[in-house]
Amino acid sequence: MTETTTKDGSGDAEIASWGRRIHGPTLPGQGVRCERLTPLTDDEIDEVVALIAGGRLGRRSVVLPDRLRTRHWDTVMTVMERLNRRLDWPSGGWKIGAASLEVQRAEGVPGPAPGRLRRDTIFASPARLPSALFINYRCSECEFAFRMGSDLPPRAAPYTEDDVAAAVESLLPALEIGDTVFDDWYGASGYQGSSMDNGGAAALVFGAPVKDWRRLDLPNARIDLSLNGRYIKSGYGRAAMGHPLTSLTWMANWLRERGQSLHAGEIVSTGTCTGHFFAAPGDRLEIDYGEIGRLEVEYA
Numbered sequence: 001m002t003e004t005t006t007k008d009g010s011g012d013a014e015i016a017s018w019g020r021r022i023h024g025p026t027l028p029g030q031g032v033r034c035e036r037l038t039p040l041t042d043d044e045i046d047e048v049v050a051l052i053a054g055g056r057l058g059r060r061s062v063v064l065p066d067r068l069r070t071r072h073w074d075t076v077m078t079v080m081e082r083l084n085r086r087l088d089w090p091s092g093g094w095k096i097g098a099a100s101l102e103v104q105r106a107e108g109v110p111g112p113a114p115g116r117l118r119r120d121t122i123f124a125s126p127a128r129l130p131s132a133l134f135i136n137y138r139c140s141e142c143e144f145a146f147r148m149g150s151d152l153p154p155r156a157a158p159y160t161e162d163d164v165a166a167a168v169e170s171l172l173p174a175l176e177i178g179d180t181v182f183d184d185w186y187g188a189s190g191y192q193g194s195s196m197d198n199g200g201a202a203a204l205v206f207g208a209p210v211k212d213w214r215r216l217d218l219p220n221a222r223i224d225l226s227l228n229g230r231y232i233k234s235g236y237g238r239a240a241m242g243h244p245l246t247s248l249t250w251m252a253n254w255l256r257e258r259g260q261s262l263h264a265g266e267i268v269s270t271g272t273c274t275g276h277f278f279a280a281p282g283d284r285l286e287i288d289y290g291e292i293g294r295l296e297v298e299y300a
Contacts, residue, residue: 017233018106019278023137024184028106028276031189034069044068045075049082052197055181056087059135062181069191073110079196081258084116092119092267093148094255095176097199099247099271100239106276107189112241114254115199117267126296127205129177131281134202137185138279138299139178141272142223142287144237144244145206146171152252152262159256164249167262171213171244172206173223173289175297176269178276179203185278204269207293216292219243224288225274235274244270 018028040048048068055062070076097113098104104111121133129138149169152159179202182188194200210216219238226232241247247270252262262268279285279299287295 015227015232018276019140020280022280023139023278024187026184026187028186029108031108031186033108034066034071034191036070037072038070039072039075040068040070040079045079045082048079048196049086052079052083052181053086055135056197059132060181061136061183064182064191064193071192073192076192076195077113080113080115080198083196083198089116090119091116092122092204093117093269094251094262094266095199095201095204095269096240096247096251096271097178097195099241100273100275102239102275103272106186107194109189109192109195112247112250112271113195113199114251115201117201117204117269121203122267123203123205125205125207125294128298128300129203129205130300134179135181136183137179139185139200140277140279140285140297141176141178142225142235142274143174143176143269143272144171144218144221144240145174145204145267145269146244146248147209148262148264148266148268150264152256154256154259154261159249159252161245161249164252165214165245168213168248170209170211171216171292172209172267173287173293173295174207174269175205175285175287175295176201176272177203177205204267205295205297206267207289207295210292218245221292222290223273225277226286226288227279228284229286232277233274235272237273239273240271247271
């Protein structure tokens with residue numbers, strides 16, 4: 001753990017590597033798995049979608065009844081997709097959750113999970129993010145993102161990394177911020193709550209674009225995270241499926257398999273390289289990507 005202080009210089013409790021202890025009582029990887037492994041019925045899926053949508057629109061917490069909790073992964077993805085169709089918020093791209101093994105273990109998910117980024121919740125650094133963006137959490141994840149320069153439409157053959165790289169306009173240092181309507185972040189992992197709730201996507205902050213990104217050794221690119229002027233921890237690009245481009249290619253093929261496109265101008269954030277970090281109102285995060293750039297985010 002790392003000692004830190006509040007913005008006004010007063011003392012503060014210890015900060016764990018995953019941030020402030022404001023994520024609920026359950027610790028990473030200790031969520032109790034729900035018993036159900038079978039799919040939800042179509043009516044049950046609609047009921048879950050209505051609950052989550054109500055929480056999102058009303059900016060309030062939601063409790064999912066035990067009878068609607070399942071670890072059936074296809075059902076979880078169906079809820080997420082149906083939720084996004086119901087909310088119909090303008091899309092600015094995608095985020096990839098649980099791209100790292102660390103987060104997969106912490107949340108008990110079988111693999112990566114996408115979430116749609118709302119166009120009006122994407123900000124350039126330095127950014128001061130209003131509290132109205134969030135319901136319960138500010139789970140801050142340092143990532144590499146790509147802005148697409150051309151479409152990747154549905155097709156029969158899977159996209160290769162070379163195909164996807166050719167469609168990229170630029171690389172962006174990014175901070176993806178997660179939130180969910182469900183209380184107790186890691187407790188909700190027992191029924192994949194954040195994955196159902198649009199992958200927990202809440203906001204994204206990006207830095208200056210890098211056009212000649214192919215020259216970079218992204219798997220070994222280091223990211224340093226500081227809170228209120230104090231260094232907290234570091235991570236590397238290889239946490240995102242071994243290479244951020246591999247993660248981006250996964251996203252393109254996830255969409256392709258569902259008859260959807262990855263569009264020019266969209267941003268895809270490829271998964272946390274520093275794990276989770278829960279911040280609070282008043283916190284300032286500074287993220288150093290070395291030669292790739294820097295970010296600064298303050299939570300109002």
